[in-house]
Each structure stands twice: as structure tokens, then as C-alpha cells.
Amino acid sequence: MNFFDTVGKMALGSRLRLLTDKITEDAAAIYKLYDIDMHPKWFPVFYVLSNGAAKTITAIAKEIGHSHPSVSKIIGEMSGKGLVKEKKDKADGRRNMVSLTPKGxxxxxxxxxxxxxxxxxxxEISAGTRNDLWKAIEEWEFLLEQQTLLRRVQLQKKARESQDVKIVDxxxxxxxAFKALNEQWISTWFKMEAADYKALDNPQGYILKNGGHILVALYKEVPVGVCALIxxxxxxxxxxxxxxxVSPTVQGKSIGWMLGNAVIEKARSLxxxxxxxxxNTILKPAINLYHKxxxxxxVGRxxxxxxxxxxxELTL
Known part of the structure; x- marks a missing residue:
């Protein structure tokens, strides 16, 4: 049974690496076929320099979409083969200009x-296929520039895990849990104050009996987040x-966002x-959440x- 048929699109990276390895292996043999002493990975740098103008490593990296260290390493390897040379820029002695040698x-x-x-x-290969690989690669590159695969997986993870979250009264x-979760973050950043103890030691009398409400976030039936409307x-x-x-053990699952929205909807319904x-502005994730x-x-209260x-404040 074919591995990729079994695993499916989860193995996209592995399949692309395998295809890349096949093409790179052939590319090395093709250079030998034409009696050209060049490594396939040097080609983008070589091609940019073959237009004649000397360029800085930074300019080359930007043009071919590689990192500066990657291009610098390639330049070093090509220089060792006598294909490129570096010299100080006459206009700016701090920069090295790279160009092809006569051998290059x-x-x-x-x-x-x-x-x-x-x-x-x-x-010829393209003519024998039903799909245009080149255009497909362009489309993938565009979409991944808008949002990386990592970010997309993070969002999928959040969406899946949010199904295990319930907001209850x-x-x-x-x-x-109401007291422990609040004591944890307050004691981490500040110190407990009299107003904290009033609410946390007696939520029934201080909050609920006075017309307030408390919502609790359960993750797999365990209380991991709380929020009050006083x-x-x-x-x-x-x-x-x-x-x-919200407990640090479940942060990153959008529980704060879910709690905040639930509390706002509760206030709206009332x-x-x-x-x-x-x-406090030191709590940057919290401030960002409130803005969101x-x-x-x-000011002035x-x-x-x-x-x-x-x-x-939030106007409903």
C-alpha cells in the first residue's frame, strides 16, 4: 500500500521533499551531462549574477527569496570553486559586492x-499532466504568505479544543476554583487587596445576591476559567x-475570549x-482581549x- 495514499495530505511536506530530492538528484546529473561544475542549490545565485551586475548579498537574498545567511554560505561555496568574487563597494566601503569571475x-x-x-x-512533463504544477505552486505561495501553515494549524487546534469548553453559570x-484561579494571577503580578478578598471569599453575598453573575469555563468538565459581572x-x-x-494550563485555547463574549451576552440579556x-497595562494579553x-x-474614575x-468601558 502506498504510504502517501494511506497518510494523505498530512504528509504534504514529506512528499514535497521526496519530489525535491528526485529533481535535485537529476539536476546534479544534468549539470554533469553538460560538463558544468555547479551544485543545483547554487543556481538561483548564479542566475542573478549572470545578468552581469555586481550585487550585495542582501540584494541577492531579497531577489531570490532566501535568507542572508543562506546566500552568504552559497557565495562562500561558489567562491571556493572560483565562480564568484567579492570586493568592496567603491561607493560604500562597508559593503561587499559579489560578481562572477571569468570562470563563472x-x-x-x-x-x-x-x-x-x-x-x-x-x-513535455507539463503537457502530460492534467494540472498545472507551476500555477498551483504560485497559488500555494500566495496563500501561505497571507497565513502560514503553522498559523492555520494553530487555529484548527483552537477550534477543535474549543469543542471541549463549556461556559456555565x-x-x-x-x-x-473561583478564588484559586484569581489568587493565582493576582499574586503572580501584584498583591491581594481588601477588595479582592471581599469578592473571592464571599461571591454569593458580594456578587450574586447584589444582582451580579459569575460564569465558569469548564474544559473537559474541569473549571479552568471564571469571570464575574458585578x-x-x-x-x-x-x-x-x-x-x-484563566488557568495557565489551558491558555491558548481562546477560553478568555469565550468567557468575555459570554459575560457580555449575559449583560446584554439583562x-x-x-x-x-x-x-493594569502590564497584563498585555488581557488588555488586548478587552480591546478585541x-x-x-x-479616565478619571x-x-x-x-x-x-x-x-x-463597553457600550452595548
Whole structure:
């Protein structure tokens, strides 16, 4: 049974490497066929320099889409074969200019027949296929420039793992998790304050009985995230979004985003017009999340927390 038929598109990289290895092996033999002493991986650099103008390593790397260290290594190997030379730029002595040596220039004439024959052979292969590989590669390159394969896999991973997340209403058995999750992040960055203990030691009396709500994120039925809506006695705001915490063990699964949206929807369902929150700019992921949820910075309000240096609001 064919390995790639069994594994499928997960083995895309392996299959492309195998194809590349086959072509590279043939390419080395093709250079020998035409009595040209050149390694296949040197070709992009050679081709750029064969136009005649001397170039910096940076310019070559940019033109062929390689890294500077990669091109520098190739230049070193080609120099060892006597195909290229480097010299200081007359206009800027800090730069080295790379150009073909007379031996390298000789190859530019010898290789013309090889160019023609290779191009015709590839056209022959293309004519025998139903799909245009060259255009397909261009399309893949374009799409991967927009979003890398790594990023696409990360998003798929998040989407799959989010199916194991449930946002539920607070129950008394979640009190320990509510307190522990918040104590963890507060103690990591700051110190626990009196206002923290009021909410965390008695969520039932301090938050829920006063018209507030607490939501809990369960990952595989384990409480890993919490967030509270505290009813405010304030003419400008209905609720304060507070005591949001997500366990470091599940960060990267968009649980904070899911919790934030759930809390906002809860406030909206209760007829709230505005939500308020307090935070600290050292908590960059949290601030980014609040901006993503639609919160905007406000100033000038009194806060019970020493650690607060930013206040935000969301108009529903």
C-alpha cells in the first residue's frame, strides 16, 4: 500500500521533499551531462549574477527569496570553486559586492543549451499532466504568505479544543476554583487587596445576591476559567466585568475570549447599556482581549485597587 495514499495530505511536506530530492538528484546529473561544475542549490545565485551586475548579498537574498545567511554560505561555496568574487563597494566601503569571475562567466555561455533542453523537458512533463504544477505552486505561495501553515494549524487546534469548553453559570461547588484561579494571577503580578478578598471569599453575598453573575469555563468538565459581572450602583454603568481568570494550563485555547463574549451576552440579556472594567497595562494579553471585545479606555474614575492603571468601558 502506498504510504502517501494511506497518510494523505498530512504528509504534504514529506512528499514535497521526496519530489525535491528526485529533481535535485537529476539536476546534479544534468549539470554533469553538460560538463558544468555547479551544485543545483547554487543556481538561483548564479542566475542573478549572470545578468552581469555586481550585487550585495542582501540584494541577492531579497531577489531570490532566501535568507542572508543562506546566500552568504552559497557565495562562500561558489567562491571556493572560483565562480564568484567579492570586493568592496567603491561607493560604500562597508559593503561587499559579489560578481562572477571569468570562470563563472564562461558557464553563462555553456549553460544556454542546458537551459533550452531543461525547459523543453519540463514543458513535455507539463503537457502530460492534467494540472498545472507551476500555477498551483504560485497559488500555494500566495496563500501561505497571507497565513502560514503553522498559523492555520494553530487555529484548527483552537477550534477543535474549543469543542471541549463549556461556559456555565456559577454554582457553590465552583467557589474554590473561583478564588484559586484569581489568587493565582493576582499574586503572580501584584498583591491581594481588601477588595479582592471581599469578592473571592464571599461571591454569593458580594456578587450574586447584589444582582451580579459569575460564569465558569469548564474544559473537559474541569473549571479552568471564571469571570464575574458585578452590579454597579452607578449612573454611568450597569455592571463591572471583574475577576476574569484563566488557568495557565489551558491558555491558548481562546477560553478568555469565550468567557468575555459570554459575560457580555449575559449583560446584554439583562438589559445593560454599559459595562465597566479595571485592569493594569502590564497584563498585555488581557488588555488586548478587552480591546478585541470592544472595550475602550476611559479616565478619571475612582478605584479601590492600587494595581489599577487603566479603566475601560463597553457600550452595548
Amino acid at each position: 562567466k564562461e558557464i553563462t555561455e555553456k549553460i544556454k543549451d542546458q537551459y533550452s533542453d531543461v525547459n523543453n523537458a519540463i514543458e 456559577y454554582r457553590p461547588e465552583y467557589q474554590q 452590579k454597579m450602583n452607578d449612573p454611568d454603568y450597569d455592571f463591572e466585568l471583574a475577576k476574569m481568570a 438589559g445593560a447599556a454599559k459595562i465597566y472594567l479595571e485592569s 471585545l470592544g472595550f475602550q479606555k476611559v 475612582i478605584t479601590p485597587y492600587e494595581r489599577c492603571n487603566i479603566q475601560m
